[in-house]
Amino acid sequence: MAEHENNVPAPRHGPNRGGYQKPKDLRGTVGKLMNYLGRYKLQLILVAICILASAACNVGGAYLLRPLINDYILPGDFSGLAKMLAVMAGIFIMGALMSFAYARIMVHISQNTVAALRRDLFAKLQGLPLKYFDAHTHGELMSRFTNDIDTVSEAINNSFASLISCVATFVGTIAMMLYISPPLTLVTFAALAVMLAAVSGIGSRSRRSFTAQQKAIGTVNGYIEEMTEGQKVIKVFNHESAAIDGFRERNEAYRQASTSAQTFAGAMMPVMGNLSYINYAFTCMIGAILTIRSGDLGGLAIFLQYTRQVSQPVNQIAQQVNTILAAVAGAERIFEVMEAEPEVDLGKVTLVRVKYLPGGVQEETAIDTGAWAWKQPDGALIPVKGDVRFDHVVFSYDGKKTVLNGISLFAKPGQKIALVGSTGAGKTTITNLINRFYEIESGVITYDGINIRDIEKDSLRRSLGVVLQDTHLFSGTVADNIRYGRLDATDEDVEAAAQLANADHFIRHLPQGYQTVLSSDGGSLSQGERQLLNIARAALSNPPVLILDEATSSIDTRTEKLIEQGMDQLMAGRTVFVIAHRLSTVRNSRAILVLEQGEIIERGDHEELLDQKGRYYQLYTGQAELA
Ligand SMILES: Nc1ncnc2c1ncn2[C@@H]1O[C@H](COP(=O)(O)OP(=O)(O)O)[C@@H](O)[C@H]1O
Numbered sequence: 001m002a003e004h005e006n007n008v009p010a011p012r013h014g015p016n017r018g019g020y021q022k023p024k025d026l027r028g029t030v031g032k033l034m035n036y037l038g039r040y041k042l043q044l045i046l047v048a049i050c051i052l053a054s055a056a057c058n059v060g061g062a063y064l065l066r067p068l069i070n071d072y073i074l075p076g077d078f079s080g081l082a083k084m085l086a087v088m089a090g091i092f093i094m095g096a097l098m099s100f101a102y103a104r105i106m107v108h109i110s111q112n113t114v115a116a117l118r119r120d121l122f123a124k125l126q127g128l129p130l131k132y133f134d135a136h137t138h139g140e141l142m143s144r145f146t147n148d149i150d151t152v153s154e155a156i157n158n159s160f161a162s163l164i165s166c167v168a169t170f171v172g173t174i175a176m177m178l179y180i181s182p183p184l185t186l187v188t189f190a191a192l193a194v195m196l197a198a199v200s201g202i203g204s205r206s207r208r209s210f211t212a213q214q215k216a217i218g219t220v221n222g223y224i225e226e227m228t229e230g231q232k233v234i235k236v237f238n239h240e241s242a243a244i245d246g247f248r249e250r251n252e253a254y255r256q257a258s259t260s261a262q263t264f265a266g267a268m269m270p271v272m273g274n275l276s277y278i279n280y281a282f283t284c285m286i287g288a289i290l291t292i293r294s295g296d297l298g299g300l301a302i303f304l305q306y307t308r309q310v311s312q313p314v315n316q317i318a319q320q321v322n323t324i325l326a327a328v329a330g331a332e333r334i335f336e337v338m339e340a341e342p343e344v345d346l347g348k349v350t351l352v353r354v355k356y357l358p359g360g361v362q363e364e365t366a367i368d369t370g371a372w373a374w375k376q377p378d379g380a381l382i383p384v385k386g387d388v389r390f391d392h393v394v395f396s397y398d399g400k401k402t403v404l405n406g407i408s409l410f411a412k413p414g415q416k417i418a419l420v421g422s423t424g425a426g427k428t429t430i431t432n433l434i435n436r437f438y439e440i441e442s443g444v445i446t447y448d449g450i451n452i453r454d455i456e457k458d459s460l461r462r463s464l465g466v467v468l469q470d471t472h473l474f475s476g477t478v479a480d481n482i483r484y485g486r487l488d489a490t491d492e493d494v495e496a497a498a499q500l501a502n503a504d505h506f507i508r509h510l511p512q513g514y515q516t517v518l519s520s521d522g523g524s525l526s527q528g529e530r531q532l533l534n535i536a537r538a539a540l541s542n543p544p545v546l547i548l549d550e551a552t553s554s555i556d557t558r559t560e561k562l563i564e565q566g567m568d569q570l571m572a573g574r575t576v577f578v579i580a581h582r583l584s585t586v587r588n589s590r591a592i593l594v595l596e597q598g599e600i601i602e603r604g605d606h607e608e609l610l611d612q613k614g615r616y617y618q619l620y621t622g623q624a625e626l627a
Pocket residue numbers: 001002005134397398403421422423424425426427428429430
């Protein structure tokens with residue numbers, strides 16, 4: 001069932017919606033990220049310098065403890081000691097300033113980068129075909145913007161610089177330790193080896209449980225989103241307790257996953273802490289023996305200091321690597337969307353405004369004359385009339401199930417053609433194809449004799465007006481919403497369109513008239529009023545061809561009359577495809593096509609079809625249900 005056609009939330013708690021695995025193509029994705037970061041080359045170099053300087057200050061500043069003890073404290077040179085302390089303080093302050101500097105710069109880089117990512121991702125979404133949105137849920141796409149962008153942001157903000165800083169500190173510390181005492185360093189290496197084994201053991205388990213946790217979050221969020229979107233339906237069908245049960249299940253899975261993830265994460269610190277104390281005790285013991293022989297007390301003090309410091313970066317490196325891997329996986333999902341096949345448009349024929357010169361010659365103009373023409377690549381102008389033809393059109397949404405099976409039909413300029421048939425027969429699909437929302441498998445659709453494949457999509461869609469059953473309004477004023485039909489329309493145009501659509505009257509009775517602000521679903525308006533706005537929107541765009549898909553199906557009786565009048569005025573002089581429940585609204589059509597399972601089984605005008613005593617007759621006389 002087509003999900004966009006009704007509001008019933010289809011359960012989508014499928015397996016792994018987003019896939020929170022490790023990146024599949026680490027190198028490729030990092031390369032793409034680097035394209036974004038590459039814009040900040042100079043800053044990044046500066047960051048690297050600051051990081052190295054800060055690490056050097058930390059490791060080097062600590063080293064000064066050795067001469068401090070050996071040369072000043074032990075001999076009792078207090079004025080020298082004061083000087084030395086000042087130097088040390090200077091170095092540490094320097095290190096702190098450097099850390100502050102690179103952190104600032106990284107914030108700047110990361111925020112600009114993720115803003116660029118968000119911008120490109122959003123722009124990309126606008127260019128994707130409807131087919132893409134059929135296959136990807138809202139929740140999935142939303143999580144590209146939220147979770148995935150967040151992890152990328154977090155990684156660039158902190159992890160990236162931390163990782164480099166940790167590696168630099170680690171290497172610097174080890175170098176200093178080797179310099180002070182190679183034998184003691186061996187003890188440290190042995191301890192580090194044990195720690196690494198522990199880190200990777202706990203780490204891989206913790207990674208696995210974090211992955212499971214991410215997945216569980218996705219499921220819970222998706223469920224909340226679906227159920228909130230479908231609140232009305234849930235209430236109508238008394239599904240609240242079922243919804244709560246469903247939530248309880250997912251919430252419980254999330255709790256279990258989080259508990260195990262946090263358990264491993266929590267185990268890491270104590271285990272590492274204990275290991276490092278054992279290492280410390282060992283080093284102390286051996287160091288004391290060595291010092292008794294060498295007398296380098298300062299050396300021992302600073303070595304012990306390094307011993308305590310050295311395990312810290314090891315810990316952090318593992319953590320940061322995880323965060324960075326998660327970010328790369330997030331970035332990969334973002335790039336997946338960015339690299340999705342965009343809507344292909346090879347159409348070269350465009351829609352232009354024309355004016356008529358004496359002798360009936362047309363000329364392109366920028367002024368709104370109300371007259372349009374198709375401009376061919378060679379510059380030739382073909383007047384827009386609104387002649388639409390299908391010739392043996394075969395179509396399938398998924399490449400498997402044929403939805404339209406050899407449809408042929410024609411609508412001459414100004415004709416009203418009705419499509420009737422039960423739900424799922426393919427009526428809406430026909431209109432989707434005129435709009436070229438989807439590509440047909442075989443056959444031809446022409447518009448004023450031009451294959452619609454040759455018409456630029458924007459132009460094609462501008463020449464078509466669509467009024468659907470589910471009215472979508474955007475947050476903004478009433479006037480803004482009508483102006484959606486033609487962005488450059490003046491206030492007068494907007495009001496004229498509203499009058500034509502019979503919407504003017506109710507709009508004037510709204511608190512702020514045309515300036516009344518609507519929420520994003522127009523919740524404060526009745527279905528009928530929203531529909532009137534939709535009709536006004538279509539009237540404003542003044543299209544030669546109009547598609548009305550069940551436009552009057554869910555209208556309250558109070559507005560029904562208004563809408564029908566509005567519709568009639570809108571339809572006058574245009575080619576119209578009308579799909580309607582109420583056969584009374586299609587009676588006066590020039591031709592009625594009865595569609596069943598993707599095929600036209602009857603065609604003719606109302607009288608002819610009644611005479612045939614076929615399907616239409618059954619529908620009309622109520623012997624068959626029309627959905
Ligand atoms: N976006 C879609 N993706 C896949 N199948 C779809 C989609 N939209 C409609 N269908 C299927 O195509 C068939 C025709 O649907 P539709 O044209 O909406 O019927 P109608 O408007 O006559 O009720 C149905 O079987 C429907 O489930």
